[in-house]
Amino acid sequence: MRIDHLSKQQPAHPGIIHVEPLFLPENVIKALTIDNLIFGLDNDELKVLLVKRHEPGHDNLWALPGGWIRYDENLRDAAARLLEEWTGVKNLYLEQLKAFGRIDRFPNERVVTIAYYALVSAENYQDVIALSAGDVHWASVNNLPELIYDHAEILSYGIKFLRHQVCHQPIGFNLLPEKFTLLQLQALYEAILNTTLDKPNFRRKIMKMDLLTPCNEKQQGVPHRAANLYRFDPEVYKQLSESGFSFEI
Amino acid sequence: MRIDHLSKQQPAHPGIIHVEPLFLPENVIKALTIDNLIFGLDNDELKVLLVKRHEPGHDNLWALPGGWIRYDENLRDAAARLLEEWTGVKNLYLEQLKAFGRIDRFPNERVVTIAYYALVSAENYQDVIALSAGDVHWASVNNLPELIYDHAEILSYGIKFLRHQVCHQPIGFNLLPEKFTLLQLQALYEAILNTTLDKPNFRRKIMKMDLLTPCNEKQQGVPHRAANLYRFDPEVYKQLSESGFSFEI
DNA sequence: ACAAAAGTGTTCTTCTTACACCCATGC
DNA sequence: GCATGGGTGTAAGAAGAACACTTTTGT
Numbered sequence: 001m002r003i004d005h006l007s008k009q010q011p012a013h014p015g016i017i018h019v020e021p022l023f024l025p026e027n028v029i030k031a032l033t034i035d036n037l038i039f040g041l042d043n044d045e046l047k048v049l050l051v052k053r054h055e056p057g058h059d060n061l062w063a064l065p066g067g068w069i070r071y072d073e074n075l076r077d078a079a080a081r082l083l084e085e086w087t088g089v090k091n092l093y094l095e096q097l098k099a100f101g102r103i104d105r106f107p108n109e110r111v112v113t114i115a116y117y118a119l120v121s122a123e124n125y126q127d128v129i130a131l132s133a134g135d136v137h138w139a140s141v142n143n144l145p146e147l148i149y150d151h152a153e154i155l156s157y158g159i160k161f162l163r164h165q166v167c168h169q170p171i172g173f174n175l176l177p178e179k180f181t182l183l184q185l186q187a188l189y190e191a192i193l194n195t196t197l198d199k200p201n202f203r204r205k206i207m208k209m210d211l212l213t214p215c216n217e218k219q220q221g222v223p224h225r226a227a228n229l230y231r232f233d234p235e236v237y238k239q240l241s242e243s244g245f246s247f248e249i
Numbered sequence: 250m251r252i253d254h255l256s257k258q259q260p261a262h263p264g265i266i267h268v269e270p271l272f273l274p275e276n277v278i279k280a281l282t283i284d285n286l287i288f289g290l291d292n293d294e295l296k297v298l299l300v301k302r303h304e305p306g307h308d309n310l311w312a313l314p315g316g317w318i319r320y321d322e323n324l325r326d327a328a329a330r331l332l333e334e335w336t337g338v339k340n341l342y343l344e345q346l347k348a349f350g351r352i353d354r355f356p357n358e359r360v361v362t363i364a365y366y367a368l369v370s371a372e373n374y375q376d377v378i379a380l381s382a383g384d385v386h387w388a389s390v391n392n393l394p395e396l397i398y399d400h401a402e403i404l405s406y407g408i409k410f411l412r413h414q415v416c417h418q419p420i421g422f423n424l425l426p427e428k429f430t431l432l433q434l435q436a437l438y439e440a441i442l443n444t445t446l447d448k449p450n451f452r453r454k455i456m457k458m459d460l461l462t463p464c465n466e467k468q469q470g471v472p473h474r475a476a477n478l479y480r481f482d483p484e485v486y487k488q489l490s491e492s493g494f495s496f497e498i
Numbered sequence: 499a500c501a502a503a504a505g506t507g508t509t510c511t512t513c514t515t516a517c518a519c520c521c522a523t524g525c
Numbered sequence: 526g527c528a529t530g531g532g533t534g535t536a537a538g539a540a541g542a543a544c545a546c547t548t549t550t551g552t
Contacts, residue, residue, distance in 0.1 A: 031280060032361060071359055075350035099348045099363045101324035110320055112281060114348045114361075168417070183503075200506075201542065208540095224502045225549035432530075449533070450515065473529045474522040 031110060034079045035066035035151065037097060037117040037158040038087065040125045041175040044187045045140055048155065049120075049128065051086065052135035053148055057107065061148040062139070064155065066113065079116040088131025093119040093174035097158050105150040115154050117162060119174035142194075166192050167249045170211060173232035179215050181227035182206065189249060209247070211237050282362040283328045284315035284400065286346060286407040287336065289369040289377065290424040293436045294389055297404065298369075298377065300335065301384035302397055306356065310397040311386070313404065315362065328365040337380025342368040342423035346407050354399040364403050366411060368423035391443075415441050416498045419460060422481035428464050430476035431455065438498060458496065460486050 038049035050062040065086035069078040076094070084090050094116055101112035120128055129136055139145060141159050144152070166172045172188050173180070186202045189195075206212065213233045218226035237247070287298035299311040314335035318327040325343070333339050343365055350361035369377055378385060388394060390408050393401070415421045421437050422429070435451045438444075455461065462482045467475035486496075 069350075069361075072352060074352055075348060075361065096347055098345055099324060101318075101363075103321060103323055112318075112324065112363075114350075181504090198542070198544085199504090200544085203505075205541085221551095222503080223551050225504050225551090227504055430531085447514095447516070448531090449517085452532075454514090471530080472524050474524090474531050476531055 030068070031112055032069045033066050033111055033113040034069055034075070034082050035064040035100075035113045035115045035154060036079060036083050036086065036094075037064060037115060037155060037162075038083065038092075038120060038128075039117065039141075039162060039175065040120040040128065040138060041122065041188060041191060042125060042138060044191045045142075046159075046191050047138040048141055048144075048159075049087070050137050050139045050145070050147070052137070055148070062137070062145045062151075063148045064115075064151045065136070069114075075114055076116075079114075079118075083116075083118050086132055086136070087120065087124070087128040089120065089124045089127060092121075092124070093171060097154075097161060100150060100154055102150060113154075115158060117158050119171065121174060122177040163192060168247060170232065170237055170247045179217065179229040179231055181219060181229060183227060185230075205249070209245075210240070211247075279317070280358075280360055281318045282315050282360055283318055283324070283331050284313040284349075284362045284364045284403060285328060285332050285335070285343075286313060286364060286366040286404060286411075287332065287341075287369060287377075288366065288390075288411060288424065289374045289387060290371065290437060290440060291374060291387060293440045294391075295408075295440050296387040297390055297393075297408075298336070299386050299388050299394070299396070301386070304397070311388070311394045311400075312397045313364075313400045314385070318363075324363055325365075328363075328367075332365075332367050335381055335385070336369065336373075336377040338369065338373045338376060341370075341373070342420060346403075346410060349399060349403055351399060362403075364407060366407050368420065370423060371426040412441060417496060419481065419486055419496045428466065428478040428480055430468060430478060432476060434479075454498070458494075459489070460496075 036049075040047045040049070049065060051065045053061055053063045055061070065082065067078075067082045067085070069075065073081070076096070079096075080094055083092060083094060097115040097117045099112060099114045101110075103110065105111070105113075125138075129138065141155075144155065146152070147155065166189070172185065172192070175188055176184055182203050183199070185206065186197055186199065189202075190197055211233060212230040213236075215229040215231055217229045219229065220226070241247075285298075289296045289298070298314060300314045302310055302312045304310070314331065316327075316331045316334070318324065322330070325345070328345075329343055332341060332343060346364040346366045348361060348363045352359065354360070354362075374387075378387065390404075393404065395401070396404065415438070421434065421441070424437055425433055431452050432448070434455065435446055435448065438451075439446055460482060461479040462485075464478040464480055466478045468478065469475070490496075
């Protein structure tokens with residue numbers, strides 16, 4: 001709905017800051033778009049948010065949620081704005097993935113896209129579908145539908161990248177609720193990496209890093225012994241990484 | 250010389266595929282440029298290639314070598330073309346770094362740049378200066394001059410990224426000659442990481458990875474015992490990484 | 499009592515670190 | 526023979542892997 005006007009309604013002489021009257025928002029760099037890879041965790045399964053696209057040429061294919069970069073907005077701000085427009089949620093974890101610009105990636109027109117990836121916490125996971133304007137779907141990364149343009153390539157790159165990042169940067173926490181148990185964290189890694197981990201060893205490894213602060217609270221309403229809740233401490237991580245510590249799973 | 254026409258000679262209505270008669274090459278996406286971070290190793294010091302820019306506003310500042318992306322060329326092809334234009338050398342190691350697009354990074358006009366980083370082997374290191382058209386300079390990354398626009402920010406990000414990459418991907422070899430000694434490799438890591446490493450331990454760590462094939466040759470003309478020469482084997486690395494191996498220094 | 503998950507302990511192996519040492523070669 | 530770098534050995538300690546075990550709590 002947001003990204004697909006150019007090739008049909010516009011002849012091939014759009015200007016960089018020229019204001020288009022009809023279908024395009026004002027002040028966009030028309031050759032440049034954002035595509036967001038929005039990841040979430042659902043029952044220990046890694047999901048990505050896809051949107052349905054109704055285009056004449058491509059019948060109802062799925063796509064990454066994206067849109068145009070405005071002429072007067074920073075790249076990251078554009079990605080954050082579009083992220084909020086599509087999910088209804090603010091302030092998610094968001095980082096640039098890569099620019100994709102194959103000549104023929106977009107029909108009729110040269111369009112370069114800058115892909116960002118975002119992580120949705122468990123608290124917001126359900127809201128994302130509820131708040132967004134229909135035709136939006138959490139797809140399992142292990143069972144993806146056919147995607148439009150080069151979005152399969154972008155997503156595949158992004159999943160590989162996420163698998164790498166999650167092992168080398170403490171970003172996985174962004175997929176969990178603010179307060180989480182060690183087993184939830186372990187399940188997260190097992191889900192993203194498609195593997196199984198040894199519980200005692202995983203606990204020790206994480207705890208030795210001193211990145212988690214205990215909430216002095218326990219799980220509520222579980223049908224078994226309640227686990228301690230922890231919270232990730234970005235301040236401690238910042239200090240540690242300045243003194244040479246590097247996160248590794 | 251290549252990147253600095255837009256703000257002065259062009260009024261603010263360039264078209265995406267419109268052919269400009271005078272100063273711009275044809276068929277460029279005018280809002281999009283490439284900037285290359287070209288690294289080389291000189292006497293165990295990490296250097297980066299900078300070019301002098303003669304612009305009215307900024308008196309003789311240094312810049313990253315870059316240029317326009319043509320309308321009909323892939324991003325990576327554009328980076329490779331510009332890399333060859335500036336260095337005279339083909340087929341260097343080249344990967345995308347990141348897109349930079351702060352609103353005010355470029356004067357008068359919104360220009361997004363996609364930064365790539367390249368590694369120049371020891372064989373080509375001297376040629377780069379010799380072949381390129383003047384006003385080009387290998388600067389030590391530890392002693393950088395003032396740079397134009399946001400190039401200092403881009404370079405600082407790139408150096409940090411290179412330091413990380415070199416520890417997690419076997420890319421350092423691209424800075425050495427094709428055949429190199431283990432001590433050359435160690436000196437490379439010491440130069441890039443600004444640290445010292447234990448010789449016996451470094452050797453064992455590298456050799457255990459099985460990524461180096463001995464050339465069955467020794468150094469020539471050194472005033473001490475000649476070291477064995479090795480060569481990096483990308484095929485072996487490919488196989489290993491497919492079976493789960495991950496490179497770590 | 500039992501199921502289900504929380505959490506601890508122990509052993510064996512491997513890797514890391516630090517440092518001592520011998521080897522080959524040109525001058 | 527001595528300086529210079531090439532190359533190997535080794536022992537102590539840290540970290541990782543595998544798995545047995547005890548604890549807590551809701552039903």
